[in-house]
Amino acid sequence: MARAHSTDGSNSGFSGYDLDLDKAIDLIQKSGARLVGLQAPEGLKRATPALARRIEEKTGAKVIISGDPCFGACDVDMQLCQEVDLMLHLGHAPIGDGPDNVIFLEARMIEDLRDVVEKAAIVLKAKRVGVTTTIQHVHKLDQALEALKAHGIQGVVGPAGDRVKYPGQVLGCCYCTARALDVEEYLFIGTGQFHPLGIALATGKRVMIADPVTGEVSEIDTDPMLRRRFGAITRARDAKRFAILVSKKPGQRRMALAERLKALGEFRGRQMLLVYLDNIEPDRLLNLGAEAAVSTACPRVALDDAAKYKIPILTPPEFEVLIGEREWERYEFDEIE
Numbered sequence: 296m297a298r299a300h301s302t303d304g305s306n307s308g309f310s311g312y313d314l315d316l317d318k319a320i321d322l323i324q325k326s327g328a329r330l331v332g333l334q335a336p337e338g339l340k341r342a343t344p345a346l347a348r349r350i351e352e353k354t355g356a357k358v359i360i361s362g363d364p365c366f367g368a369c370d371v372d373m374q375l376c377q378e379v380d381l382m383l384h385l386g387h388a389p390i391g392d393g394p395d396n397v398i399f400l401e402a403r404m405i406e407d408l409r410d411v412v413e414k415a416a417i418v419l420k421a422k423r424v425g426v427t428t429t430i431q432h433v434h435k436l437d438q439a440l441e442a443l444k445a446h447g448i449q450g451v452v453g454p455a456g457d458r459v460k461y462p463g464q465v466l467g468c469c470y471c472t473a474r475a476l477d478v479e480e481y482l483f484i485g486t487g488q489f490h491p492l493g494i495a496l497a498t499g500k501r502v503m504i505a506d507p508v509t510g511e512v513s514e515i516d517t518d519p520m521l522r523r524r525f526g527a528i529t530r531a532r533d534a535k536r537f538a539i540l541v542s543k544k545p546g547q548r549r550m551a552l553a554e555r556l557k558a559l560g561e562f563r564g565r566q567m568l569l570v571y572l573d574n575i576e577p578d579r580l581l582n583l584g585a586e587a588a589v590s591t592a593c594p595r596v597a598l599d600d601a602a603k604y605k606i607p608i609l610t611p612p613e614f615e616v617l618i619g620e621r622e623w624e625r626y627e628f629d630e631i632e
């Protein structure tokens with residue numbers, strides 16, 4: 296894979312990432328595309344001007360950069376897709392079927408996993424451990440398995456699924472590769488707390504985090520999150536009017552689920568509004584008069600961004616707890632099928 300650099304000779308726009316730009320340029324040339332869309336998540340957006348210039352120089356096609364936020368492969372800019380011959384979506388692997396004119400160009404972090412996994416091996420308790428990671432590190436999972444083996448631990452990875460392209464890969468909204476394994480402990484390799492929290496809540500098992508960027512190893516604690524979620528359900532308990540948020544983003548749109556929740560809520564005497572929107576932000580809910588909301592979109596809206604909202608935002612399983620359709624005892628993490 297060619298390491299992408301900006302045309303001014305610096306590689307700051309791509310720092311830490313490999314992008315197979317040669318492959319993308321080849322595909323653009325072969326397709327004969329004259330107008331190319333370029334979409335990237337915020338972490339890679341600074342790279343888009345140099346990439347656009349490189350594509351224009353090499354292919355003669357004109358490039359339009361998507362200026363809207365991009366949160367994942369679930370969030371292909373459909374309007375731009377209709378404007379261009381070919382769309383380059385950076386940083387994510389595809390989720391299920393999408394428009395035919397989209398090329399997903401994965402961004403792979405260059406950090407080695409060996410050292411941090413060896414550090415984690417010392418504090419793992421089981422001799423057979425489920426290993427998971429995000430798209431940025433999935434190409435180096437073999438390194439992780441070898442490092443565990445050197446410490447007498449068998450690392451196992453779950454198979455890819457409809458929503459995840461690679462064995463062992465997880466998304467914030469999909470932990471099928473972890474759930475498929477019969478293990479007592481997981482190792483998550485990556486940054487941030489959201490994915491390991493999701494694994495712990497989806498499986499009910501111990502999860503250790505090995506962060507290849509900081510070199511830190513830690514254990515995830517689900518209690519603070521569960522306390523916050525219980526608090527949100529309690530705050531929403533007396534709400535009479537709920538907004539059920541339905542995302543327009545192709546990989547987050549769950550209208551059938553929203554309609555089921557609407558029927559359930561109305562049966563229990565609540566007023567339920569179906570609200571269709573692209574980016575879910577606090578200001579969008581201000582004038583609806585809702586006292587609480589249920590987000591059927593990306594689970595991060597309710598679980599990660601809750602503090603931004605004046606009203607409680609619940610996930611669909613949390614709403615079911617509120618109306619008595621589900622027990623709290625075994626917390627159900629909201630995954631998208």
Ligand code: SF4
Nearest residue numbers: 366367369467468593
């Ligand atoms: S729905 Fe959320 S967690 Fe899932 S891929 Fe999209 S942004 Fe990521």
